[in-house]
Amino acid sequence: MSLLTRARLLTTLLPEAVACRQTAAHVWGLATLPWSKPETDIPVDLITPTPLDIPGCRTHQDPLPQADVTTHTGIRVTTQERTALDCARHLPRHTAVAALDQFLRLGLDLDTLARQVSGFWRLRDTLAMADAGAASPRESWLRVTLMEACLPRPTTQIHVPLSADRSAYLDLGWPDFKVAVEYDGNEHHSTPGARARDQRRRDALRALGWRVITVDRTILPARTADLLEVVTDALMERGWQPGPARMTAILSRIRAARRPTTHRRRTWRTFR
Numbered sequence: 514m515s516l517l518t519r520a521r522l523l524t525t526l527l528p529e530a531v532a533c534r535q536t537a538a539h540v541w542g543l544a545t546l547p548w549s550k551p552e553t554d555i556p557v558d559l560i561t562p563t564p565l566d567i568p569g570c571r572t573h574q575d576p577l578p579q580a581d582v583t584t585h586t587g588i589r590v591t592t593q594e595r596t597a598l599d600c601a602r603h604l605p606r607h608t609a610v611a612a613l614d615q616f617l618r619l620g621l622d623l624d625t626l627a628r629q630v631s632g633f634w635r636l637r638d639t640l641a642m643a644d645a646g647a648a649s650p651r652e653s654w655l656r657v658t659l660m661e662a663c664l665p666r667p668t669t670q671i672h673v674p675l676s677a678d679r680s681a682y683l684d685l686g687w688p689d690f691k692v693a694v695e696y697d698g699n700e701h702h703s704t705p706g707a708r709a710r711d712q713r714r715r716d717a718l719r720a721l722g723w724r725v726i727t728v729d730r731t732i733l734p735a736r737t738a739d740l741l742e743v744v745t746d747a748l749m750e751r752g753w754q755p756g757p758a759r760m761t762a763i764l765s766r767i768r769a770a771r772r773p774t775t776h777r778r779r780t781w782r783t784f785r
Contacts, residue, residue, distance in 0.1 A: 516546070517588065519557050519569065524589040527561065531582050531589050533573060534558040534603055535612075537596040540588050543615045544650050545600070545608060560591070575599075593621055598629060601639045606661070610642045611653035617645035646670040652684050652696050655728060659685075659694065662741050662766040663759055664748070667694065675717045683718075683725070690751035691722050694744060697729045724751070738770035 516539055520532045536558040538545040546555055557570045565572045581595035591599060593616060600612040617623060623643055630636040642660060646669025647653040660666055667685040671693065674680050686693030697711075715725050724747050732740055745763055749755070755763065 514553065516552050516555055516557065517586070520590075521586070521588045523557055523559060523567070523570065525587075527559075527565075530559045530561050530565075530572075531577060531591060532558065533560045533575070533577075533591045533596070534599050535608075537591045538600055538612045538615075540585055540590045541593055541596060541616075541619070543612055545604075545612045545615075593619065594626065597621055597626055598636075601626075601630070601636050606639055606642075607654045607657045609639055610657050611647070611650040613640065613643035614645060614647040614653045615650070617643055618647075644669050646685075648684065649696065649698070651698065651730070651733075654733060655694060655696050656685055658733060658737060658740070659744060663755075663762040664741070664744060665753070673718060673721065673723065675714075675721070679717075681714055681718060683723075687748060687753070690748055690753055692724045692726070692744070692747045692751055693718075694726045694728060697727045734770075738767045741767045741770065 516536060520536055520540060524530050524532055532540055535545050535555075546552060559565075559567075559570055559572050560575050560577050561572045562574070564574060577591070577595075581592050583590060583592050590596070597613055597616045600609045603609075604612065613623075623640060627637060627640050630640065642657055644653075644656065647656065648670070652669075656667060656669070665687060667687055669685045671683040671686055671688055672680060673683060683693040684695040715727075718725055726740075726743055726747060728740060741763065745755075745767075
């Protein structure tokens with residue numbers, strides 16, 4: 514049974530229950546569910562006035578004003594604004610920012626959210642990472658990984674004219690240094706024709722002086738340290754000067770990303 518079907522059934526059978534957090538984000542049409550877990554195994558998040566032990570559910574006793582409750586596709590659910598704040602509060606940062614990025618694309622106002630959490634520095638930091646330019650949750654994860662490593666905040670959806678009638682939009686990067694990072698999803702780039710088009714596009718970008726670092730789903734989180742090294746080196750080769758304190762923070766993040774008991778041979782073929 515799908516998560517939406519279960520949420521609809523439970524909020525119908527339990528008049529006081531309200532779908533919340535990750536389930537609410539899914540109800541609102543966001544891609545926030547774990548990639549590695551079947552949907553049937555994902556529990557329904559519910560806010561309930563009293564603790565309930567319901568198989569296949571996570572129940573939460575959070576304060577919930579009636580103004581934060583609505584109905585969407587037949588499911589009683591927290592409003593978009595409340596759902597966004599709950600995701601920022603309770604989900605891991607990568608997942609939370611991916612949800613916030615999508616809410617911004619739906620038209621939610623970030624400043625309105627930020628005013629509600631003015632006294633909570635971690636929530637403010639999470640909200641500040643949001644960017645409506647992210648075209649997919651994996652791009653959001655990629656951007657958060659780079660920012661949490663103390664690299665400069667990348668610009669999203671960078672427009673690069675290739676010729677009089679051709680343009681490219683880079684997922685994220687630093688135009689001042691002509692360094693970009695792109696997420697290469699196999700679902701969009703798996704055919705020979707698609708790969709050939711990608712290569713022509715990257716050749717054109719390279720001819721304009723861009724360094725494009727390509728990341729696929731095998732990189733995060735398994736080779737996060739390698740990715741951070743490659744991006745840091747590329748930015749510094751192009752003139753970025755992080756300063757001693759920031760460089761120490763970046764190196765600390767790279768060390769933390771490496772598995773201490775595994776000595777892996779560096780392979781750079783994935784990074785082009």
